[in-house]
Amino acid sequence: MIAANLPALQIVVPLLSAPLCVLLRDRRLAWGFAVAITWIAFAIAVALLARVMSEGVISYEMGNWAAPWGIEYRIDRLNALVLLIVTGVGALVAPAALRGIEREIPAERAPLFFTAFLLSFAGLLGITITGDAFNLYVFLEISSLASYALVALGPDRRALTAAYRYLVLGTIGATFILIGVGLLYMMTGTLNMADLSARLVAVNETRAIHVAFAFIIVGAGLKLALFPLHMWLPNAYTFSPSIISAFLAATATKVGVYVLIRFVFTIFGVAFSFEEMPLGEILLVFGLLAAFVASIVAIFQNNLKRMLAYSSVAQLGYMALGIGFASVNGLIGTLVHLFNHALMKGALFMALACVFHRLGSVDIGDIRGLGRRMPLTMAAFVAGGISLVGLPLTVGFISKWYFVLAAIEAGLWPIAVAILASSMLALIYIGRVIEAAYFQPPPPGAPPVEEAPWPMLAPTLALAGASIYFGLDTELTVGVARAAAEALMGVQP
Amino acid sequence: MDVVGHFNYWVAIALMMTGFYLVIARSNLIKKLVGLNLFQTSVFLLYITMGKITGGTAPIVKAGFELYTNPLPSVLILTAIVVSVATSAVALAIIVRIRETYGSTEEDEILRRDRE
Numbered sequence: 001m002i003a004a005n006l007p008a009l010q011i012v013v014p015l016l017s018a019p020l021c022v023l024l025r026d027r028r029l030a031w032g033f034a035v036a037i038t039w040i041a042f043a044i045a046v047a048l049l050a051r052v053m054s055e056g057v058i059s060y061e062m063g064n065w066a067a068p069w070g071i072e073y074r075i076d077r078l079n080a081l082v083l084l085i086v087t088g089v090g091a092l093v094a095p096a097a098l099r100g101i102e103r104e105i106p107a108e109r110a111p112l113f114f115t116a117f118l119l120s121f122a123g124l125l126g127i128t129i130t131g132d133a134f135n136l137y138v139f140l141e142i143s144s145l146a147s148y149a150l151v152a153l154g155p156d157r158r159a160l161t162a163a164y165r166y167l168v169l170g171t172i173g174a175t176f177i178l179i180g181v182g183l184l185y186m187m188t189g190t191l192n193m194a195d196l197s198a199r200l201v202a203v204n205e206t207r208a209i210h211v212a213f214a215f216i217i218v219g220a221g222l223k224l225a226l227f228p229l230h231m232w233l234p235n236a237y238t239f240s241p242s243i244i245s246a247f248l249a250a251t252a253t254k255v256g257v258y259v260l261i262r263f264v265f266t267i268f269g270v271a272f273s274f275e276e277m278p279l280g281e282i283l284l285v286f287g288l289l290a291a292f293v294a295s296i297v298a299i300f301q302n303n304l305k306r307m308l309a310y311s312s313v314a315q316l317g318y319m320a321l322g323i324g325f326a327s328v329n330g331l332i333g334t335l336v337h338l339f340n341h342a343l344m345k346g347a348l349f350m351a352l353a354c355v356f357h358r359l360g361s362v363d364i365g366d367i368r369g370l371g372r373r374m375p376l377t378m379a380a381f382v383a384g385g386i387s388l389v390g391l392p393l394t395v396g397f398i399s400k401w402y403f404v405l406a407a408i409e410a411g412l413w414p415i416a417v418a419i420l421a422s423s424m425l426a427l428i429y430i431g432r433v434i435e436a437a438y439f440q441p442p443p444p445g446a447p448p449v450e451e452a453p454w455p456m457l458a459p460t461l462a463l464a465g466a467s468i469y470f471g472l473d474t475e476l477t478v479g480v481a482r483a484a485a486e487a488l489m490g491v492q493p
Numbered sequence: 494m495d496v497v498g499h500f501n502y503w504v505a506i507a508l509m510m511t512g513f514y515l516v517i518a519r520s521n522l523i524k525k526l527v528g529l530n531l532f533q534t535s536v537f538l539l540y541i542t543m544g545k546i547t548g549g550t551a552p553i554v555k556a557g558f559e560l561y562t563n564p565l566p567s568v569l570i571l572t573a574i575v576v577s578v579a580t581s582a583v584a585l586a587i588i589v590r591i592r593e594t595y596g597s598t599e600e601d602e603i604l605r606r607d608r609e
Contacts, residue, residue, distance in 0.1 A: 134569055141576045145583050152587050157594045161603055164587050168516060171529055171580055178536055178573065185566070186543045 003047075007060035007073040010044045010083065010129055013037060014122035018115050027110030031098040034114040035091075038121065042091040049080040053480070059131070067131075068195045074131030077484035081335065082128045082258045085342045089250040090121050092346065092459040093243060099453045100243035100353050103360060104155040113153060117247070120146035124255045133181045133267070134191045136259065137174060140223070143255075144170045147248060151240040162235035169232040173222030177259075180216035183208050184267075197267050204272055213277055216263050224256025226320055227290030230313045237309035242353030242362075245305055249312050250346035254338050257319050261334070264323065265488040274326045283324030288418055290317025295425035299432070304355075304362040307429055308348055311388065314422065315341050318403060321415070325406040331485035332478065333402030339477050340387070340395035340470065347384035347463035351377050354452035354460055364433065369442030371434075373449050376457055378437050380464035385430035387467045390423045394471040398478065501542040508535035520600040522591065526584050533577045540566040540573070 002009070017037045024030040052058060052075055060073040075083075097117070098110075105113050123143025130136050148170065152163035185191055187208050188199040203209055218229070225233040233253075237245045264273045274280045291314045298310035315337070322334030352362050354377040359366055371378045383394075390396035400423060407416035451457065470477055496503065508531055515528025549562035588598060595603045 134572075138572055138576065141580070145579055148583050148587070152590065158607060160587055160591045160594060161607075164522060164584065164591065167580070167584050167587065168525060168529060172513075172516065172532070175533055175536055179539065182536065182540050182543065182566075 005060075006044050006048055006051075007058060007075055007129060008062065010041060010048065011073075011122060011126050013044070014041055014118050014125060018118040018122060021111060021115040021118055024111050027107050028098065030111035030114040031094075034097070034118055035094045037118060038087065038090040038094040041121070041125065042087040045080070045083040045087040048075055049084050049480070052077055052080040053483075068190055068192045071135050072131040072192055072194075073129050074194065075129060077480055077487060078261065078335070079128045079258065081339065081480050081484060082255065083125060085254055085339055086121070086124050086128065086251045089247065089342055089346050089463075092462055093247045093250075093350070096350065096353065096456040096459045097243045099456050100357060101241055103357060104241045105153055109153070113150070113241075116146045116149045116153075117244075119143070120150060120247075120252075124251055127255050128258060131193050132191050133184065133193060133196065136262075137178050137181060140174050140177065140259070143252070144174060144223075147244075147252060150244045150248075151236050153244070154239040154241050156239045158235065159239035162232075162239045166232045166236045169222055169229075173219045173229075176215045176219030176222065178219075180212040180214075180219060183212035183215070187212070193262070193267055197269060200268065200272070204276065210277065213268060213273070217260070217279065217282075220256060220260040220263060224253050224260060224320075225313055225316055227286050227294060227313055227317055230290070230294070230316075233313060234306055234309040237312065237349075238303060238306040242305070242349065242356045245309075246346055246349035246353055249308070249349050250342040253312065253316055254342055257316065257323075257334070257338060260320075261323060261331075261488070265331075270326060270489060280324045280326050283320045284412075284415065287317040287319075287321030287324055288415065288422075290314055290320065291419070291422040292425070295422055295429070299425065299429045301429075302364045304352055304364060304367070304433060305349070307433075308345065308352070311426065311429065312341075312345060314426070315345070315388070318399070318419070321419070322403055322406065325410050326489075327406050327409060328482070328485045328489050329402050329409055330406035331488060332481045333399050333406055335481035335484055336395075336402060336474075336477050337399035339481070340399050340467065343395060343463055343467040343470065344384040344387040347380050347460060347467055348388070350456070350460040350463055351381040351384065354380075354456050357452055357456060358449045364436050365443065367433070368436050368440040370436075370449075371438035373442070374451050376461060377452050380460045381437070382434060383464040383468055385434065387471070389426045389430055392471075393468070395467045395477075396471070398471055398474055501538065501545075505535045505539040505542065508532075508538065522588050522598045522600065526581065526588070529584070530577065530581060533573070533580075537570045537573060537577075540570045 014037055021030050021033055024033055058075040061067060062071040062073060101113060120143050123139050123146060126139030127136055148163050148167045151166055152160055184196060187203045188196055190196055190199060222229045237249055294310045294313035298307045301307035319334045319337050322330040356362050387394040387396040390400040403419050404416045512528045512532030512535060516525050519525050544563035544566035546560055546562050549560045550558050552561040552564055592598050595606055597603055
């Protein structure tokens with residue numbers, strides 16, 4: 001009974017827990033509740049992935065309404081992987097949240113903070129699991145609205161303006177997707193994704209579908225912060241509460257990439273997106289620009305959260321690049337990087353949350369000499385950092401490997417060289433932090449600091465450890481990603 | 494080109510562009526929000542228009558009712574209206590807090606205060 005309804009429970013449990021969380025007036029109680037819910041969701045995601053890998057696609061009819069009319073939840077290998085990423089990061093970030101928000105959010109607002117967190121979490125899962133284009137829009141707005149509120153809770157007053165800008169651009173992005181979905185409905189009379197992809201073939205040539213495609217790509221591009229539509233991201237990640245930076249950086253943009261993949265490959269199809277429309281060229285150009293421009297900007301940042309935010313824009317550029325190749329290897333690169341980037345950015349932002357918890361600042365001038373004073377935190381930062389650069393034996397290497405492989409396969413040597421060159425830029429900005437933390441004396445008069453509290457440190461180390469472990473054991477990530485990529489490209493295994 | 498027959502679509506596009514322009518061009522946060530709402534509303538009109546048939550009625554299965562207007566777009570838009578109201582509520586709440594901390598809702602004024 002429960003096993004058959006797992007796809008529904010994946011959404012219903014976090015979604016219903018959010019209003020219940022408001023009723024818990026105690027911050028510890030609300031925190032414990034949120035942690036329990038994220039772990040339940042994680043367990044469900046693991047069970048779903050196991051089932052998808054053994055039995056194939058799961059189709060679940062919400063409320064027993066048959067598929068093209070009712071809302072269908074459809075879980076294949078692609079979204080089972082994304083569900084695992086979102087719930088996994090949620091389950092690791094939530095335990096750290098109680099101590100993490102001590103300095104940033106007043107105690108009486110903590111239950112509301114956890115409510116918004118659970119809503120955002122539920123929304124992201126909903127986007128991922130649904131097989132209905134309009135339902136996707138609704139969940140997109142649920143998660144986005146909760147994220148705006150979370151960003152606005154940041155300690156600095158600039159968090160408010162950052163949240164407002166995020167809201168305006170996020171709403172424009174979501175409304176663009178809504179316009180696109182409307183045009184698709186107008187031409188086909190269906191909202192179910194599988195049904196849409198079957199019916200679109202007949203009307204592919206019309207201008208309405210071309211326009212719908214453009215609206216949806218731009219809308220998804222805004223949501224995933226594809227350069228040059230990334231303007232909302234740096235401030236939102238810099239000024240939001242540290243824990244939320246870690247959560248959003250590791251999940252929200254990843255789900256944006258998922259939305260792009262789902263629309264491009266499942267609904268519009270490879271032939272339409274890359275032959276009829278010039279999506280491949282667009283993504284290659286903007287992906288490469290993102291990797292270079294955002295990495296160079298990151299080098300000049302003194303606020304480390306802002307540095308990582310620009311680095312996220314660059315990494316999202318790689319993911320767009322991987323989609324742009326329109327090949328199995330490119331897609332494997334993107335999907336593996338979705339997983340890997342969630343681990344390493346999660347670890348990096350969590351390490352900064354630990355630093356902020358002790359120092360009250362994440363400025364590069366203030367972290368001098370921190371390598372000796374907070375050794376474990378900085379070790380986690382270094383592990384995440386070298387993954388970001390893509391050194392061998394880390395997860396970053398695996399994804400870079402597939403990107404370079406896809407570039408060579410497509411005969412685009414300059415792009416392969418450019419990928420390696422832009423990785424060197426990551427070496428510079430991560431190197432600056434390592435240099436400051438390990439090779440410079442603490443600033444004179446610096447207050448003594450000790451290691452971050454364990455509830456924060458343990459998840460940070462777990463994420464950092466995972467970003468090394470999955471660099472050595474790639475069976476899970478590459479295995480699932482290859483199966484998903486082959487299914488998306490229509491290759492028969 | 495059939496201008497009169499596509500009247501609703503023209504209105505939707507005009508509203509959409511007006512709203513979009515307001516979001517980009519106005520520096521007052523409230524006016525930006527008004528633009529954003531206009532932009533969203535134009536999409537509602539687009540959806541409802543595509544479902545409407547001239548002379549069509551609600552889908553009632555009874556003698557005398559033959560031409561039906563598709564009710565689904567209207568129902569979808571009910572959901573989208575709820576989303577739009579929620580967006581406005583969150584945006585207004587953020588604007589109230591911006592006004593409390595900065596004492597202004599003008600974007601250039603806020604930027605100037607951040608530089609100080």
